[in-house]
Amino acid sequence: MPEFFADAEAAFDDARFVIWGYPFDGTACFRKGTVDGPEAIRFHSHNFESWLNDLGLDLRDVPAHDWGDVEAVADQAANNSAIEEIVGRIGAAGKFPVGLGGEHSLTPPAVAALKRHYPELGVIILDAHLDYRDGYQGAKWSHAATTRRVSEIVGPERVRPLGIRSLSREELHAAREDGLSYVEAGWSELREHLSDMVEALDGPLYLSLDMDAIDPAFAPGVGTPEPFGMTPHEVLQVLNFLSDRLVGFDCVETCPPADNGNTAALAARLVRHTIGAVAKAQPRDTATP
Numbered sequence: 162m163p164e165f166f167a168d169a170e171a172a173f174d175d176a177r178f179v180i181w182g183y184p185f186d187g188t189a190c191f192r193k194g195t196v197d198g199p200e201a202i203r204f205h206s207h208n209f210e211s212w213l214n215d216l217g218l219d220l221r222d223v224p225a226h227d228w229g230d231v232e233a234v235a236d237q238a239a240n241n242s243a244i245e246e247i248v249g250r251i252g253a254a255g256k257f258p259v260g261l262g263g264e265h266s267l268t269p270p271a272v273a274a275l276k277r278h279y280p281e282l283g284v285i286i287l288d289a290h291l292d293y294r295d296g297y298q299g300a301k302w303s304h305a306a307t308t309r310r311v312s313e314i315v316g317p318e319r320v321r322p323l324g325i326r327s328l329s330r331e332e333l334h335a336a337r338e339d340g341l342s343y344v345e346a347g348w349s350e351l352r353e354h355l356s357d358m359v360e361a362l363d364g365p366l367y368l369s370l371d372m373d374a375i376d377p378a379f380a381p382g383v384g385t386p387e388p389f390g391m392t393p394h395e396v397l398q399v400l401n402f403l404s405d406r407l408v409g410f411d412c413v414e415t416c417p418p419a420d421n422g423n424t425a426a427l428a429a430r431l432v433r434h435t436i437g438a439v440a441k442a443q444p445r446d447t448a449t450p
Contacts, residue, residue: 166261166432167206169225176226177445178436179251183263183413185233185240188303191385198415199230199261201425202432209430213437220433223440225259233263237302241270248274248409257439259432262413264384265292266302268369269310275367275409276315282408283319283362284311287374287399289387291328291343293336304384304414307369308341317341321358323399324374327387346389355402365408368435370396372414372428382424384416393427397434404438 166180173179182199189195211220228251231243244260248271251258258275260267265288276282286292292308295301302310312320317336322343328336336343342361344354359366373383376390412435415428 164203164207165227166203166225167209168211168220168223169227171224171226173226173228176224176256177440178223178225178257178259179228180225180259180261181228181247182230182261183233183244183267184230185263185266186384187235187237188266188298188300188305189264189384190298190303190305192416192419194416194418195262195264195384195414197417198263198413198425198428201417201422202261202412202415202429203227205422205426206429206433208426209433213434216434216437216441218437218441220437223436225436237266237300241302244270245274249277252278252409258409259436260411260413261432262411262415265304265307265369265371265413267413268307268411269302269314271409271411272311272367273314279365279408281364282315282367283364284315284321284367284369285358285362285403286311286320286322286369286371287324287391287396288322288371289324289327289373289390290385291322291325291332291336293328293332293341295335312339312341319362321362323354323358324391326389346391351395351398352402355399359403359406366403366406367409368399368403368407370410370412370431372412372424375427380424380427382416382420384414393431396431400431400435400438404442407439410435
């Protein structure tokens with residue numbers, strides 16, 4: 162068992178946030194190594210002060226619990242069931258799930274579990290890749306099919322990918338046919354796009370952060386790096402903008418063997434900011450479903 166995420170020392174029953182990990186890279190199609198992501202993110206989380214100066218909040222005052230990792234196996238159907246069980250229990254208890262990847266295939270079962278508690282759930286995905294293939298290399302639940310699988314769960318009208326700069330011609334045609342709206346990288350005004358998203362997706366939101374949404378100049382340690390991406394500050398803007406609507410979050414595709422720890426450190430810091438931003442925007446007594 163890897164060490165616990167920093168400042169996540171509360172018991173499950175007392176926690177507002179519950180962190181869980183998915184150490185799996187079974188469908189990785191470029192670099193392997195995201196299996197080590199959850200442990201690396203936990204390790205680097207201990208580098209930071211508990212005081213979040215930009216939020217005026219101390220994470221020691223925010224009760225969080227680290228569940229540990231899903232016992233991932235080669236069978237993705239079994240993994241999906243395990244994820245749905247964990248996230249379903251977290252949601253049923255009125256708590257906020259925080260998933261650590263591992264590859265992006267963790268997101269569809271997590272969304273499926275939360276949708277049972279939030280029927281009008283919307284999903285925003287920060288990603289370099291559209292991931293709208295109908296499976297890849299024989300794997301229906303490939304990380305390259307994440308947006309497609311999520312769209313089948315909540316409906317393509319309830320999904321908004323953001324930061325897209327890589328997709329196949331087949332994905333482009335499929336997205337147009339299904340009516341999937343997405344925002345490419347290179348925007349002039351991020352807040353305008355976010356305003357349009359939250360207006361279209363009224364109700365609770367799940368946010369999935371694929372670390373390759375961030376430019377590899379800032380986050381080189383990912384499974385599938387793609388240039389011309391977001392900056393960490395732009396990701397912070399997204400987190401702050403959505404914090405009053407979020408009911409679940411994951412941070413995926415950190416690939417520790419591909420760099421010197423900088424990407425895992427950035428992922429840990431973004432996870433910590435997410436917990437703080439949601440805690441500040443959603444008082445505990447109004448956070449239950």
